[in-house]
Amino acid sequence: xxxxxxxxxxxxxxxxxxxxxxxxxxxxxxxxxxxxxxxxxxxxxxxxxxxxxxxxxxxxxxxxxxxxxxxxxxxxxxxxxxxxxxxxxxxxxxxxxxxxxxxxxxxxxxxxx
Amino acid sequence: xxxxxxxxxxxxxxxxxxxxxxxxxxxxxxxxxxxxxxxxxxxxxxxxxxxxxxxxxxxxxxxxxxxxxxxxxxxxxxxxxxxxxxxxxxxxxxxxxxxxxxxxxxxxxxxxxx
Numbered sequence: 001x002x003x004x005x006x007x008x009x010x011x012x013x014x015x016x017x018x019x020x021x022x023x024x025x026x027x028x029x030x031x032x033x034x035x036x037x038x039x040x041x042x043x044x045x046x047x048x049x050x051x052x053x054x055x056x057x058x059x060x061x062x063x064x065x066x067x068x069x070x071x072x073x074x075x076x077x078x079x080x081x082x083x084x085x086x087x088x089x090x091x092x093x094x095x096x097x098x099x100x101x102x103x104x105x106x107x108x109x110x111x112x113x
Numbered sequence: 114x115x116x117x118x119x120x121x122x123x124x125x126x127x128x129x130x131x132x133x134x135x136x137x138x139x140x141x142x143x144x145x146x147x148x149x150x151x152x153x154x155x156x157x158x159x160x161x162x163x164x165x166x167x168x169x170x171x172x173x174x175x176x177x178x179x180x181x182x183x184x185x186x187x188x189x190x191x192x193x194x195x196x197x198x199x200x201x202x203x204x205x206x207x208x209x210x211x212x213x214x215x216x217x218x219x220x221x222x223x224x225x226x227x
Contacts, residue, residue, distance in 0.1 A: 009153065032213045043117075044156075044203065044218040051213040086155060090213070099144045099207020099216040103155040 002027040002091045006104035013077050014112050021072040021107050023061075023087030032090040033070040034101070035061055039083045047072075047085070057081070077111045084108050116140075119204050119219040126226050132191040134222050136204030143209035145187035146216065147171075147179065150201040162187055163209060194226045 003026040013019050025031060033050040048056045050063040050070060061072045070087060085108075088101040120135035138145065144163050148156040148171075158171030160179040168179050176198060180188045187206075191198055204219040 004155075006155075034215075043220045044205075046215045049213050049215070088156075098209050098211065098214045099142075099205065100146065100158065100161055101156070101205075101216060103148075103157070105153055105155040 002031075002089055002102045004087050004089050004102050004104035006085075006087055006107050008107050009105065010108050010110070012110045012112065015079055016076050019074050019077040019081070019109065019111075021085050021087075021109065023070045023072065023104055025068050025070060025087070025089050027068075027089055027091050029091055031063075033061075033063055034088045034090070035059070035070075035072050036086045036088055036103075037083050038086070044086070077109075079111045079113055082109055082111045117204055117206055117217050117219040119202075119222050121222050122220065124222060124224045126191075126194050126224065128195060128226055130191075130194050130226075132194050132224065132226075134189040134191075134202055134204075134224070136187045136189070136219055137185055138187075138204075138206040138217070139185065140206060140208075140217065141184070142206035142217075143184070144207045145181065146205040146207075147177075147187065147189045148203045148205065149173070150203055150221070156203060159189065191224075194224075196226050198224065199226045200224060 035047040037047045038044045087104040117138045146161040147159045162168045162181040178190045202222045205216045207216045
């Protein structure tokens with residue numbers, strides 16, 4: 001069975017401070033990992049995926065298979081980063097499973113001015 | 114602009130009613146999904162479909178059914194609504210053609226069962 005855990009329900013930081021949203025996963029195969037974000041009154045959308053190894057809006061996330069973690073980091077938080085963040089895992093083989101996601105519980109990030 | 118559209122933003126239904134939630138996507142995606150979103154629980158998969166008339170149960174299918182008669186449309190049905198089905202429901206779609214594909218979400222339907 002696959003599982004995603006986000007230990008922090010709420011995270012508050014001040015503008016300009018570093019931020020790290022934690023994500024741990026449990027999966028026996030080779031996982032596909034994602035971070036999705038939901039800004040106030042907007043739909044859930046992809047922020048980044050581990051395979052791309054890219055920085056989006058200043059956020060990065062590194063897959064650590066030894067620690068089974070995929071933490072999301074940003075060195076200098078901005079007020080517009082305030083949102084709900086979900087870590088998600090896609091497992092299983094074949095195209096019928098593509099896009100099928102197991103989500104963590106979510107972390108609400110608040111960036112204070 | 115790619116779109117997943119859910120037919121209602123807010124719904125209020127009575128206990129025991131049959132409820133239909135509709136979702137349409139315009140991206141010609143093969144895979145479609147229904148999740149419910151609850152505080153502290155994240156999103157949980159109810160059902161998904163990988164082709165017309167094909168469906169598979171997700172993690173919490175009890176009390177729900179689905180219908181996919183056309184590729185672009187995926188309906189979630191609450192056979193007899195109960196108060197514990199009060200929630201936010203999200204529809205999503207994705208391509209079946211490659212791994213690590215992005216899932217696109219609708220705006221959500223907030224269902225209240227009274």
